[in-house]
Structures are given as C-alpha cells and as structure tokens.
Amino acid sequence: MIDIFLVPIALVVVLVMLHAWFGVGILKRGIIFTDLAIAQFAALGSAISLGYFHEEYFYILTLSFALLSAFLIAIASQREIKLEAFIGLLYVLGASGIMMVLSHSAEGMEHFKSLLASDILFTSPNDLYKSAIIYAFIALALWKILPKTKGFVRELLFFSLLALTVTSSVQLAGVLVVFVLLIAPAFVAISLELKKPLLYSFFFGWFFSIVAIIASYYFDLPTGYSIVFLGALLSSTIVLFSSKKNSAQN
Known part of the structure; x- marks a missing residue:
C-alpha cells in the first residue's frame, strides 16, 4: 500500500523545492501570472505536437514555446509597460491556441x-x-x-530557467499544479512575514x-486537481484571515 505513494511523494518534494524558489522570485517581482503564462505556452507546444x-x-516543441514566452517576458520586463497586463495577454494567447489546435x-x-492537472x-x-x-x-x-x-541577462536567465522547469513540470503535473506549487507556498510564507520564507514555503x-x-x-x-x-x-484562507485590515477603508 505504501509503495504506491513513494514515487508521487518524492516527486512533489522535488517539485515544491524548486518551484517555491521561483515563486519567491516571482512574487518579489510582482508578476504573479508569469509561471502560468509560461506553462500555457509550454502546453501549447505539447498540443501542437499532439495535434x-x-x-x-x-519535448522540443514544448520547450521551444516555453522559452519563447520566457524571452518575451524578459524583454517586456525591461520596457515601460504594464507587465502584468502583457503577461495576462500571453496567458490567454496560449490558452486559446491550445483550444484551437x-x-x-x-x-x-x-x-x-x-495538460491542466495530471494524475x-x-x-x-x-x-x-x-x-x-533536469531539476538538479x-x-x-x-x-x-x-x-x-x-x-537583462539576469532576467533572461531567470525566466529561461523557469521555462525549462515548467516544461518538465507541465508534462508531469499539469499547468494548474505548476501554478499552485509556485505561488501558494511562497504567497503564504511572504504574507506571514516569516524570517525564512523559502524554508517555510517548502x-x-x-x-x-x-x-x-x-x-x-x-x-x-x-490527484492533480x-x-x-x-x-x-x-x-487563500491563511492569507485572508492572517492579514490586517486595510487602513484606507477605515
């Protein structure tokens, strides 16, 4: 009975460690949906392979599309534009492309x-x-x-490594699992202002x-869902009930 849990638990242990690190970086940059956009582009590449x-x-198509989105986001991060809006457009572009393909x-x-959540x-x-x-x-x-x-080199390398990570993760776990593992642990640790956010994210x-x-x-x-x-x-529950009330509303 225990044997069936060994591989998936070992997988999430590895996934959480690497994705939480990226999650902290993404939250500090204030571009929350970056990983979701890259994951959608990776999924679009795999959909093109299938369709x-x-x-x-x-793998080549999945990685190529993930790297393309990473390159576009890295360029956008150096321009004076609403970065979150741009990333949102990349997300819907990838999602609609998957449905069309x-x-x-x-x-x-x-x-x-x-592609959304694997078992x-x-x-x-x-x-x-x-x-x-690959993760090592x-x-x-x-x-x-x-x-x-x-x-720019640092941003390009950061997003390229994120794209490489997401490419492997989407195939194993799915887009939504990748997103929640990237954002949820880091979001809680940073919101609670813990002294070692990365460790508590793990x-x-x-x-x-x-x-x-x-x-x-x-x-x-x-399992994925x-x-x-x-x-x-x-x-969402932890952050909502542990946060302070907005003083501007008083």
Missing part, C-alpha cells in the same frame, strides 16, 4: 484535461529520475550562474501536496 505531429517532437483532435479534450499518483520511477536530473542542473545554474549576472508545499495525494487515493479523486484545490484553499 499536428502525432506526438513527435514533443486541439479542436479537431478526437483526443483533444482529454489531452487538455491532462501524478501514477508517475513512473523513470519519469521521476529523468526530471530529478537547473538548481545548479540558479546557485552558481544566476548570482553572477545582472540586468514545509507548507510539502504538507498540502502530500495530504492531497493521500486523500485523492482513499477518496478516489483526481486535489493538490490544486487543497493548496489554493489553504493558502
């Missing part, structure tokens, strides 16, 4: 559902090992290379992800 190439060039596919809607309860050990290697290289680049850069992300995995198994619920639901519910 037009019978799933050939899957998959509209004539017999398996389109089923694939679209898996990670049945992740294979091989997928976990491959992703762990990304973490090494974040630790050794990113601190040595600045300006603990919170691990908590709701593991609880959701176990609950989805025993209650026969879709269970993680998204519980993460969004807990984080």
Whole structure:
C-alpha cells in the first residue's frame, strides 16, 4: 500500500523545492501570472505536437514555446509597460491556441484535461529520475550562474530557467499544479512575514501536496486537481484571515 505513494511523494518534494524558489522570485517581482503564462505556452507546444505531429517532437516543441514566452517576458520586463497586463495577454494567447489546435483532435479534450492537472499518483520511477536530473542542473545554474549576472541577462536567465522547469513540470503535473506549487507556498510564507520564507514555503508545499495525494487515493479523486484545490484553499484562507485590515477603508 505504501509503495504506491513513494514515487508521487518524492516527486512533489522535488517539485515544491524548486518551484517555491521561483515563486519567491516571482512574487518579489510582482508578476504573479508569469509561471502560468509560461506553462500555457509550454502546453501549447505539447498540443501542437499532439495535434499536428502525432506526438513527435514533443519535448522540443514544448520547450521551444516555453522559452519563447520566457524571452518575451524578459524583454517586456525591461520596457515601460504594464507587465502584468502583457503577461495576462500571453496567458490567454496560449490558452486559446491550445483550444484551437486541439479542436479537431478526437483526443483533444482529454489531452487538455491532462495538460491542466495530471494524475501524478501514477508517475513512473523513470519519469521521476529523468526530471530529478533536469531539476538538479537547473538548481545548479540558479546557485552558481544566476548570482553572477545582472540586468537583462539576469532576467533572461531567470525566466529561461523557469521555462525549462515548467516544461518538465507541465508534462508531469499539469499547468494548474505548476501554478499552485509556485505561488501558494511562497504567497503564504511572504504574507506571514516569516524570517525564512523559502524554508517555510517548502514545509507548507510539502504538507498540502502530500495530504492531497493521500486523500485523492482513499477518496478516489483526481490527484492533480486535489493538490490544486487543497493548496489554493489553504493558502487563500491563511492569507485572508492572517492579514490586517486595510487602513484606507477605515
């Protein structure tokens, strides 16, 4: 019985650690939907692979579209524009593109559902090992290379590494799971003004992800959506009831 939980729990442990780091960076930049836009573009690349190439060039197309969105966001971050609005447009561009590409596919809607949130309860050990290697290289680049850069190069590298992370994560977990793992843990830790926000982001992300995995198994619920639901519910509740009342409304 316990064996079925080992791989998905190991997966979310790795996912939370890397995504929470990016989440803190995204929140500090004030561009909340960056990861969602990049994830949608990655999903658009995978949809094109399915709709037009019978799933050939899957990883290349997924990564290419994710990097394209990262490049556009990096450029936009250096311009005097409403960055959040621009990122929102990228998100709807990717989302609508997916629906257009998959509209004539017999398996389109089923694939679209898996792109949003996959059933990670049945992740294979091989997928976990491959992703762990990719995430290890990304973490090494974040630790050794990113601190040595600045300006546009730093932003481009940050968003490119985020795109590479999202590319692997979308295939394993789905767009919505990626978003909640990036934002929810960091949002709670920063909102509570904890002294070590990244560390507490890890603990919170691990908590709701593991609880959701176990609950989805025993209650026969879709695992990915269970993680998204519980993460969004807990984080929004904690932040709402722990925040101070806006003094401007008094």
